Amino acid sequence: MLQAVMDRFSTNLYARSVELVSWLDLKHRSILLYWTIIASAACGVRLSVGDFAMLPATSQLVAAIPYILVVFAPIVSLLLAFHWFRDGERQPQPEFRLALFGSWKKVTSFEARSYRFYGVAGIMASLIGGLLLNIPVRVLEFLAAMPTLPEAPPVWLSMLFALMLADVVLLTSFYAIASVAALKRVPLFPRLLFAVWMFDILMQILIAHAMGAVPELPAEVGAALHQLLQGNLQKVLISFAIWTPYLLLSKRVNATYRNRISD
Numbered sequence: 001m002l003q004a005v006m007d008r009f010s011t012n013l014y015a016r017s018v019e020l021v022s023w024l025d026l027k028h029r030s031i032l033l034y035w036t037i038i039a040s041a042a043c044g045v046r047l048s049v050g051d052f053a054m055l056p057a058t059s060q061l062v063a064a065i066p067y068i069l070v071v072f073a074p075i076v077s078l079l080l081a082f083h084w085f086r087d088g089e090r091q092p093q094p095e096f097r098l099a100l101f102g103s104w105k106k107v108t109s110f111e112a113r114s115y116r117f118y119g120v121a122g123i124m125a126s127l128i129g130g131l132l133l134n135i136p137v138r139v140l141e142f143l144a145a146m147p148t149l150p151e152a153p154p155v156w157l158s159m160l161f162a163l164m165l166a167d168v169v170l171l172t173s174f175y176a177i178a179s180v181a182a183l184k185r186v187p188l189f190p191r192l193l194f195a196v197w198m199f200d201i202l203m204q205i206l207i208a209h210a211m212g213a214v215p216e217l218p219a220e221v222g223a224a225l226h227q228l229l230q231g232n233l234q235k236v237l238i239s240f241a242i243w244t245p246y247l248l249l250s251k252r253v254n255a256t257y258r259n260r261i262s263d
Contacts, residue, residue, distance in 0.1 A: 014121060014122055017121045017122050017124075017125035017126070018119075018121045018125075020125050020129070021120045021121060021124075021125050021128070021183065024128065024132075024183060025183055028078065028082065032075050032078065032079070035071075035074075035075065035135075035136075036071060036072075036075065039070070039071045039136075039139060040071055042139070042140070042143055043067035043070060043071060043143065045143075046067065046143045046148065047063070047064065047067065047148055049147075049148070059151055063148060063149060066161070066165050069165070069169050070139055070142065070143075070165070070168055070169060070172075073169040073170075073172060073173045074135050074172040074173055074175075074176045076173075077172075077173035077174075077176040077177050078176040078177070078179075078180060080177075081176060081177040081179075081180035081181065082180055082184075085180055085181055085183075085184035085186050086184070088181065088183075088184030088185050088186040088187075089109070089113075089184065089185035089186070089187075089256075090109075091186055091187055091188070092187070093187045093258065093259055094187065094188060094191070097258070098191065099190065099247070099248045099254075099258065101248050101249060102248070102249050102254070102262070103262065103263040104254055104258075104260040104261065104262060104263055105260060105261055105262070105263040106259065106260050107259055107260060107261055108259065109259055111259075111261075112255050112256070112259040112260070112261070115255045115261050117251040117252045117255050117256075117261075118252070118255045118256050119185075119252070119256060120182065120183060120185060120256065121252070122252065123246060123250070123252070124182065124250075124252055124253070124256070127182065127243060127246075128179050128182050128183055130239070131175050131178055131179040131182070131193075132175070132176070132179050134171070134172070134175040135172045135175055135176060138167075138168050138171055138172050138175075139168060139172060141168075141228065141232075142164055142165070142167075142168040145164065145224070145225075145228055146160075146161055146164050146165075149161055154216070155214075155216070156211075156214045156216050156217045156218075156221075159210070159211070159214060160211055160217075160221075160225070163206075163207045163210060163211070164207070166203075167203050167204075167207060170199070170203070171196075171199075171200055171203065174196045174199065174200075175196060177192070177196075178192050178193050178196050181193075185256050185257065186257070187257050187258065187259075188257075189257050190247045190253065190257055190258075193243075193247070194244075194247075197236055197239065197240050200232070200236045201233060201236050201237070204229045204232050204233045204236075205233075207225075207229055208225075208226070208229050211225060
């Protein structure tokens with residue numbers, strides 16, 4: 001009885017993951033529309049808190065540019081990724097394998113597609129969802145942490161704002177690209193995701209190092225920044241620790257992205 005319940009639950013979960021992947025693939029333009037509306041509203045709220053309304057029209061335009069980037073960078077990146085990876089699973093496999101763990105047999109792409117574990121479903125759908133979830137989380141963190149720049153900001157604030165803006169724009173773009181690479185079964189997806197994780201870690205270290213060298217940085221700002229960067233670093237390291245074994249040893253990942261099955 002218990003086994004039957006577990007089997008039914010597993011079947012339903014798998015079916016829902018397939019539906020989610022299909023929805024993301026076919027309805028991504030609708031998702032981007034909702035994202036534009038919600039993210040623009042959030043940025044509008046951020047701009048309304050502060051001296052934005054008191055700035056001259058030209059200064060308001062300049063002050064709004066960073067928030068336009070925050071909203072549209074992941075949109076442009078995702079649309080470009082759908083174009084770049086439109087024939088994702090047909091792209092050539094890399095010459096050299098970096099995932100050397102396990103016992104695997106190389107097969108043709110046709111044989112791999114016939115394998116029962118081939119495709120983006122199950123746990124892979126959860127991974128893609130997590131990658132996409134990084135985008136609104138990073139944007140909300142940026143909006144919550146960074147005030148709107150005044151007309152003549154201090155040097156430390158300008159530097160901090162520029163670094164945090166680069167972080168949110170680049171990382172949301174990279175996570176969007178990685179999610180589409182996974183969705184489209186691009187052979188280089190596992191390597192791409194590892195590269196994004198490494199870049200994310202380096203960005204947190206770079207920001208901490210750069211701002212730590214600014215003598216006029218207020219102590220309370222430094223403490224809050226340390227907590228934010230430490231939290232970002234911990235999240236990346238946890239993701240790396242959780243997902244690396246799966247990306248290396250999963251039958252689904254190896255069949256779908258590496259054209260090899262368990263020996």
